[in-house]
Amino acid sequence: MLSEDEKRLQEYLEGFLTPERKERMRTVLEQRTRYITCVLEDLFDPRNGSAVIRHCDALGIHELHAIENKHRFKSDTQVDLGTAQWLDMRIYRKPRGVAPTSVKGRRRAAQASPDGIPPPEKSRTPTVLADLKSRGYRIVATSPHADDDALPETLDLAAGPVAVVFGTEKHGISDAVRAAADVFLRIPMVGFVESFNLSASAAIVFHVLSRRIRLEGLPWRLEAEDAERVMHTWLRRTVPHAERLIARFEAENALGG
Amino acid sequence: MLSEDEKRLQEYLEGFLTPERKERMRTVLEQRTRYITCVLEDLFDPRNGSAVIRHCDALGIHELHAIENKHRFKSDTQVDLGTAQWLDMRIYRKPRGVAPTSVKGRRRAAQASPDGIPPPEKSRTPTVLADLKSRGYRIVATSPHADDDALPETLDLAAGPVAVVFGTEKHGISDAVRAAADVFLRIPMVGFVESFNLSASAAIVFHVLSRRIRLEGLPWRLEAEDAERVMHTWLRRTVPHAERLIARFEAENALGG
Numbered sequence: 001m002l003s004e005d006e007k008r009l010q011e012y013l014e015g016f017l018t019p020e021r022k023e024r025m026r027t028v029l030e031q032r033t034r035y036i037t038c039v040l041e042d043l044f045d046p047r048n049g050s051a052v053i054r055h056c057d058a059l060g061i062h063e064l065h066a067i068e069n070k071h072r073f074k075s076d077t078q079v080d081l082g083t084a085q086w087l088d089m090r091i092y093r094k095p096r097g098v099a100p101t102s103v104k105g106r107r108r109a110a111q112a113s114p115d116g117i118p119p120p121e122k123s124r125t126p127t128v129l130a131d132l133k134s135r136g137y138r139i140v141a142t143s144p145h146a147d148d149d150a151l152p153e154t155l156d157l158a159a160g161p162v163a164v165v166f167g168t169e170k171h172g173i174s175d176a177v178r179a180a181a182d183v184f185l186r187i188p189m190v191g192f193v194e195s196f197n198l199s200a201s202a203a204i205v206f207h208v209l210s211r212r213i214r215l216e217g218l219p220w221r222l223e224a225e226d227a228e229r230v231m232h233t234w235l236r237r238t239v240p241h242a243e244r245l246i247a248r249f250e251a252e253n254a255l256g257g
Numbered sequence: 258m259l260s261e262d263e264k265r266l267q268e269y270l271e272g273f274l275t276p277e278r279k280e281r282m283r284t285v286l287e288q289r290t291r292y293i294t295c296v297l298e299d300l301f302d303p304r305n306g307s308a309v310i311r312h313c314d315a316l317g318i319h320e321l322h323a324i325e326n327k328h329r330f331k332s333d334t335q336v337d338l339g340t341a342q343w344l345d346m347r348i349y350r351k352p353r354g355v356a357p358t359s360v361k362g363r364r365r366a367a368q369a370s371p372d373g374i375p376p377p378e379k380s381r382t383p384t385v386l387a388d389l390k391s392r393g394y395r396i397v398a399t400s401p402h403a404d405d406d407a408l409p410e411t412l413d414l415a416a417g418p419v420a421v422v423f424g425t426e427k428h429g430i431s432d433a434v435r436a437a438a439d440v441f442l443r444i445p446m447v448g449f450v451e452s453f454n455l456s457a458s459a460a461i462v463f464h465v466l467s468r469r470i471r472l473e474g475l476p477w478r479l480e481a482e483d484a485e486r487v488m489h490t491w492l493r494r495t496v497p498h499a500e501r502l503i504a505r506f507e508a509e510n511a512l513g514g
Binding site: 028031051057058060086153187190193195196200204210211 | 285308314316410447
């Protein structure tokens with residue numbers, strides 16, 4: 001629940017929005033879901049990350065997890081069109097001591113360590129997926145696995161919320177994802193090429209799932225308290241000059257109190 | 258129908274393929290369709306064209322029309338992964354006399370024309386769409402239009418084959434497409450951003466339609482004669498050293514005859 005102070009701050013910030021803007025934010029908020037969440041594992045092309053951010057916003061998928069193992073997660077506002085600010089994005093930064101990806105960086109690291117060998121790499125994937133599981137998510141690995149893989153249209157959504165994991169561009173999901181997966185999902189293909197690019201895969205999967213949760217009567221909406229908190233965050237992030245306004249509000253409140 | 262000579266040439270070329278390769282080509286061929294065809298109007302980003310080429314191959318959509326009005330259609334084999342050779346791609350090259358897109362080109366054109374005014378631009382879109390209509394295609398414009406727009410899931414596919422038109426990246430479909438459209442199609446969105454990028458839109462639309470034609474008992478398969486012709490083209494394009502082999506075959510045949 002928002003505290004009384006937060007509620008007053010929220011009303012104050014909302015005062016700086018046009019009614020149309022406020023209405024737009026409410027409309028979008030009503031369509032947000034955490035029933036489907038997106039997990040990106042170690043992407044390296046910023047265009048892909050950005051494209052997926054944009055898909056998530058467009059389809060109401062509010063929570064996006066970006067795991068860095070070897071690569072820094074970057075997005076490109078030219079591609080995501082600034083939508084990242086409307087999402088609950090959780091970026092798990094590359095752990096210290098991981099071998100840098102650039103040749104220059106690797107050379108430097110090799111020089112720095114006494115035996116000339118970079119420290120072993122450590123994946124953050126297992127802990128991120130374990131956290132999601134403990135929150136009740138089923139882990140859906142997007143990778144062909146066996147003939148009985150689920151399709152976006154047949155994945156069991158009634159069994160509970162899903163965290164759909166997309167792997168790195170070249171090699172797909174890691175063994176850590178495979179080990180944690182509750183379900184494997186594939187998109188049927190009938191051509192010479194046997195994969196879609198990451199952005200296209202994510203668009204297809206999330207389009208289908210996002211439509212299905214709405215049609216199948218699943219409890220996909222944000223809880224009231226969660227929605228209130230999201231609106232609060234949006235206001236703080238997106239009202240023009242919000243920081244200055246918050247400082248003023250706090251000063252005035254302290255003065256008035 | 259293939260002529261007797263073509264049939265013999267085909268057998269000859271097939272002799273240079275492994276049984277696995279031949280089998281793979283037959284399997285892919287059986288899944289090809291012209292019931293859905295893709296029309297790209299004046300794209301300018303080669304990555305988009307290439308991504309759509311790859312989607313079409315992966316989903317069995319055999320025929321792709323790329324109309325150039327102001328921009329040259331280019332694809333990038335890094336992105337399409339060489340799939341263009343497996344499609345019936347029809348590129349309508351930019352007509353002569355169109356104002357060049359670069360500033361330098363425009364200046365040169367202005368200098369060349371006696372009154373200093375570049376010739377009027379002429380769109381090839383109307384004739385391409387008219388040709389498709391005369392072949393029985395319904396023109397599906399991918400652009401929000403009105404509340405009753407079709408969705409990929411609700412588009413009437415039983416009414417006949419569809420040519421799905423995607424417009425240029427920034428401005429979407431042209432007025433020529435709007436004028437020729439039998440149906441408007443939109444992808445439902447519930448976020449702050451009100452569009453998908455072109456590659457994502459095409460992936461969603463073609464995934465859904467490609468699945469639907471297969472499930473809804475529509476006459477989506479290539480006709481036998483068409484399929485035979487496609488296989489012939491594939492062999493000529495993809496058997497290693499096909500040109501040399503064909504020359505040898507023709508020489509031997511002439512010698513033998």
